[in-house]
Amino acid sequence: MPTHAPTAPAPAPAAPVRSRALALAVLCAGMLMIVLDGSIVTVALPAIRDDLHFSPAGLTWTVNAYLIAFGGLLLLAGRLGDLVGRKRVFVAGLGVFTAASLLCALAPGQGVLIAARFLQGVGGATASAVSLGMIVTLFPEPRERGRAIGAFSFVGAAGASVGQVLGGVLTQALSWHWIFLINLPLGLAAALLAVRALAADSGPGLRAGADGLGAALITAALMLGIYAIVGTGEHGWASARTLGLGALSLALLAGFLLRQARAAHPLLPLRTFRSRNVSGANAVQLLMVSGLFGFQILIALYLQNVRGYGAAATGLAMLPAALAIGTVSLALSARLNARFGERPVLLAGLVLLVAALALLIRLPADADYVLDLLPTMLLAAGFGLAISALTALGMSGAGPADAGTASGLFNTTQQVGGALGVAVLTTLADRPSDSPVGGFHVAFAVAAGLLVLATLLAAVVLRPAGADR
Secondary structure (H helix, E strand, C coil): CCCCHHHCCECCCCCCHHHHHHHHHHHHHHHHHHHHHHHHHHHHHHHHHHHHCCCHHHHCHHHHHHHHHHHHHHHHHHHHHHHHCHHHHHHHHHHHHHHHHHHHHCCCCHHHHHHHHHHHHHHHHHHHHHHHHHHHHHCCCHHHHHHHHHHHHHHHHHHHHHHHHHHHHHHHHCCCCHHHHCHHHHHHHHHHHHHHHCCCCECCCHHHHCCHHHHHHHHHHHHHHHHHHHCHHHHCCCCHHHHHHHHHHHHHHHHHHHHHHHCCCCCCCHHHHHCHHHHHHHHHHHHHHHHHHHHHHHHHHHHHHHCCCCHHHHHHHCHHHHHHHHHHHHHCHHHHHHHHCHHHHHHHHHHHHHHHHHCCCCCCCCCCHHHHHHHHHHHCHHHHHHHHHHHHHHCCCCCCCCHHHHHHHHHHHHHHHHHHHHHHHHHHHCCCCCCCCHHHHHHHHHHHHHHHHHHHHHHHHCCCCCCCC
């Protein structure tokens, strides 16, 4: 990914190893809080519904409002980090997220909670969008960068499952308010440490590279697209609302791409997509996350609605997946990537994930946890392999000038994939059937199909490091 030196943030002096390790720990801590919040809410939804008297349709907006803001602003936030300094954007994002968490916890009614969740999405996008970009600039040496990305991927991969455990325990032992209150000490500590541990960087400023029209077009396109997707559960895929919003979103996206081809300082330089690995990694991630994020939600729904598990039991049932993913991504992924290359490791991880979802296609209504679910939880370790390799490929062409943009793009495809997967797979799971698990079987089959497509795309498009054209 070629870069232009005049638009690069001013590089900080090389930091000692200990300082870089502390900086990485701060970035991971901030990301952990945001990832935990994304999944911790799902287990607490029944308690929130009962306490604030949400309708089923209204309850979904406690999730949708967050997704729309988060997914819609990632690309813009990443570019802002390149222009005004990633440390400044990261700390600001943590501050907004923490303040919004307090507002969520104190929300007296539905409207305040939904608005606060939207604000949480704004803060989460702002902090997340620049995190990978800072890691790329902190660790320029490939082997060190691989280990750093492995640690960061561990936080993202295992944090979601840990969030379900923590959400169940807090909701059942205390109340749903505590799933948000727990963010206050975490957010304040992460922000204070970030101020001290992260090296100051300064970009060329908004005047040197701001693309206001491009920012407006892509933010509106992403928000409208995600809004259309998350509304399909209520309105249907073929409704005039869904088709109209989808068409408008695509028109705005086309306008954005046209703008990027002509703008002197584009928000997302189209040269980014000349790299087969960067383009391919983002496309593979869209498919992979669509299948896996929906799978995570479906398992929680199956355990609670079909098997009658409580919130805490559901979270604990998901714990083996978190442990398997965490062990692989933290202890093995960086070594395997260094020895065999990211592409073979990614393919191996995807094959394991296809096997995991294939086991669920015939999941019985009275499933035995050890025989029917535990094997899938353990095979989820494939995600620990896949996500670290995919992250390295997705950031492989990023230089100092556009690391924030590349980070924002990679996170955007992740969020859009998650929203798409949840909307499609939960709709399929809810379809009428003679069996209480008939819809789940269809949804799991579609999720497995998405993983197969991701595997084929990775095999055909991606190239080993150094052969990326």
